[in-house]
Amino acid sequence: MKIALVYPRWNWIEYNGLAEPLGLLQLVSALRSGGHDVTFLDYSFCRSLDELDEMVKGAGMIGVAVSSAATLGSAATVTAHLHTVNPDAVFLAGGAYPSIFPEHTLNEIPVDYVLVGEAEESILELADSLETGADTSSILNLVFRDRSGDVVANSRRPVPSNLDELSFPARDVVDYDAYLQNGMYEFGVITSRGCPFNCLYCKPSTDRIFGGGIRFRSPQNVVEELTELARLRGTNSLPVFFKDDTITLHPTEWFEEFRDRLSSNDLKLKWHCATRVDTVSRSKLKVMACSGCHCISYGVESGSQRILDFYRKGTTPAQAALAFQWSREFGIEATAMLMIGCPMEKEEDLEATYSLLRKLKPDDIVVYFSTAIPGRDIHDWAEKKGYLINDANPELFDPARNRALEVMNMRLPYLQIEDVVHWKHRIERYRSWRKVTSIDNIRKWLTDLVHDPATGARNARLVLKGFSGSRDRPNE
Ligand code: B12
Ligand code: SF4
Structure with a gap:
């Protein structure tokens, strides 16, 4: 059967750079392996909605990816448009957002089905059933409305236990040249699925996609x-x-084998990742650096143990200090990711965060406001405690919008919102100060100014803006 898989990033002012949708590409491969003819519709570079219409003509099934509330609106617009182009197709949605909010997705996007969780097996079963006219109503992971309009959520299938058995993402369908010309500078790869930790501001959202726990790919499979x-x-x-x-x-031995296999395949990687401060060791970081790791974004979150405990983070400021020290030792740039402005926070906690930063001396700092996002335990906690404010439109609380528009959705009993904004700007000024006083940065900017004046000037402008605390204001 002809199937169209849609990446509906249309009219979305990209907040965090372009990236190929790995999950959707996995599904292209899964459907191809079942003998289906799959077309990939990528709206990232479209100027008008009808540019890709020819590609969906004749498709029996159209699947739309929705990763977060930030793309819900464009997914709904694109799906409604595709209905007019191919009214006979069966429409379905899947991805992180529908896995967490299947019913809301059915309400917001005009689709016949939502497929929750990892979808390699279910989407193939659905495509096969639609092709042969078999009954689809008992396919695992499927959520749909029955004839009376009630939502039916079928049981979940166990997640694939051996990730090495999955086919690789179908990267041949991606217009990588366009991605690279428009700001993407790294290829996405995933070596494991799931996370066994239990942070208050995150869980259970990812468990709704990947189940609990974590599954690993082998170094051999990743290098292939x-x-x-x-x-x-x-x-x-x-x-x-x-x-x-x-x-x-991954244990240190995994990175050793990874490093060795890269070298025996004559592959040179320059890679970065995001991780926790308590899952690195000196020896692991050393091997990671040898395999090409040049930068790690660490979830430091706070310098106050009381706040880390509230977040159920399970880490300590001392572990953060070690992770940063070891990373620096092996030439890995370390970014501190922070969250400020949760209801438990007091002035002294923010001071502790600031003084931890001065100790860590991060190469970069990213500071978010703490947000109670629906689907995560912090949202239920805030609701129960009466801290939730302005909860009518979950899209407003998407961290992407939150970061850009400085929206907070929790009442702060010990602080004024202005205090938190002030601390955010203070941290950003410190970041800018570190950037302009780093010899490596000065060298890099001077090189940029000579070889690529536009980039050099843009970087300099961004850092200077940081001094006034305006780096993350809208439209900048
Ligand atoms: C990489 C990443 C990004 C990257 C790039 C996204 C990209 N195009 O790759 C960047 C940095 C840009 C990003 C930004 C954001 N992200 Co993000 N991101 C991720 C991350 C870490 C990996 C995504 C991935 O590749 N996973 C691996 C693949 C294999 O899994 P998958 O995509 O879920 O796909 C499987 C299923 O979902 C399903 N599926 C996927 N697509 C489809 C489509 C159909 C039709 C069907 C049927 C099924 C299906 O099948 C796939 C294979 O089994 C995830 C966390 C995670 N571990 O997944 C968060 C995650 C998806 N992001 C999240 C969020 C919140 C955001 C931001 C809002 C954060 C922010 N501060 O701004 C922004 C919004 C961006 C946007 N425009 O939507 C949340 C979304 C959950 C939610 N809705 O609350 C996640 C789950 C993180 C989390 N812990 O909560 N993100
Ligand atoms: S925030 Fe916590 S629970 Fe979520 S992925 Fe990171 S370590 Fe795991």
């Missing part, structure tokens, strides 16, 4: 995928972003 990617791009030198939730849960 990278070799395929290198062949596709015609280079043995790859910039990579490992998108795992906690890649450093």
Whole structure:
């Protein structure tokens, strides 16, 4: 059957750079392996909604990916448009957002089905059933409305236990040249699925996609995928972003084998990742650096143990200090990711965060406001405690919008919102100060100014803006 899989990033002012949708690409591969004819519709570069219409004509099934509330609106617009182009197709939605909010997705996007969780097996079963006219109503992971309009949520199937058995994402359908010309600078790869930790501001959202716990790919399997990617791009030198939730849960031996296999396949990687401060060790970081790791974003969150405990983070400021010290030792740039402005926070906690930062001396700092996002335990906690404010439109609380528009949705009993905004700007000024006083940065900007004046000037402008605390204001 002809199937169209849609990445509906249309009219979305990109907040965090372009990236290929790995999950959707996995499904292209899964459906191809079942003999289906799959078309990939990528709206990222479309100027008008009808540019890709020809590609969906004749498709029996159209699947739309929705990763977060930030893309819900464009997913609904694109889906409604595709209905007018191909009214006979069966429409379905899947991805992180529908896995967490299947019923809301059915309400907001004009689809016949939602497929929750990892979808490689279910989407193939659905496509096969639609092709043969078999009954679809008992397919696991499927959520739909029955004839009387009631929502039916079928049981979940166990997640694939051996990730090495999955086919690699179908990267041949991605217009990587367009991505690279428009700001993407790293290829996404994922070496594990799931996360066994239990942070208050995150769980259970990812469990709704990947089940609890974590499953790992072998180094051999990951290097095979990278070799395929290198062949596709015609280079043995790859910039990579490992998108795992906690890649450093791989033991040191995993990274040793990974490093050795990269080298025996003549692959050179420059990679970065995000992880926890308590899952690294000196020896692991050393091997990671040897395999091409140049930058790690650490979830430091706070310098106050009381706040870390409230977040159920399970880490300590001392562990953060060690992780930053070791990373620096092996030439890995370390970014501190922070959250400020939760209801338990007092002035002294913010001071503790600021003084931890001065100790860590991060190469970069990203500071978010603490937000109670629906679907996560912090939202239920805030609701129960009466701290939730302005909860009518969950899209407003999407961290992407929150960061841009400085929206907070929890009442702060011990602080004024202005205090938190003040601390955010103070932290950003410190970040800018660190940037302009770093010898490496000065060298890099001077090189940029000579070879690529536009980038050099843009970087300098961004850092200078940080001094006034305005780096993350809208439209900048
Ligand atoms: C990499 C990443 C990003 C990247 C790039 C996204 C990209 N295009 O790859 C960047 C940094 C840009 C990003 C930004 C944001 N992200 Co993000 N991101 C991720 C991350 C870490 C990995 C995504 C991934 O590749 N997973 C691996 C693949 C294999 O899994 P998958 O995508 O879920 O796909 C499977 C299923 O979902 C399903 N599926 C996927 N697509 C489809 C489509 C159909 C039709 C069907 C049937 C099924 C289906 O099948 C796939 C295979 O089994 C996830 C966390 C995670 N571990 O997944 C968060 C995650 C998806 N992001 C999240 C969020 C909140 C955001 C932001 C809002 C954060 C922010 N501060 O701004 C923004 C919004 C961006 C946007 N425009 O939507 C949340 C979304 C959950 C939610 N709705 O609350 C997640 C789950 C993180 C979390 N812990 O909560 N993100
Ligand atoms: S470690 Fe990261 S992915 Fe895991 S629960 Fe905590 S915030 Fe979520």
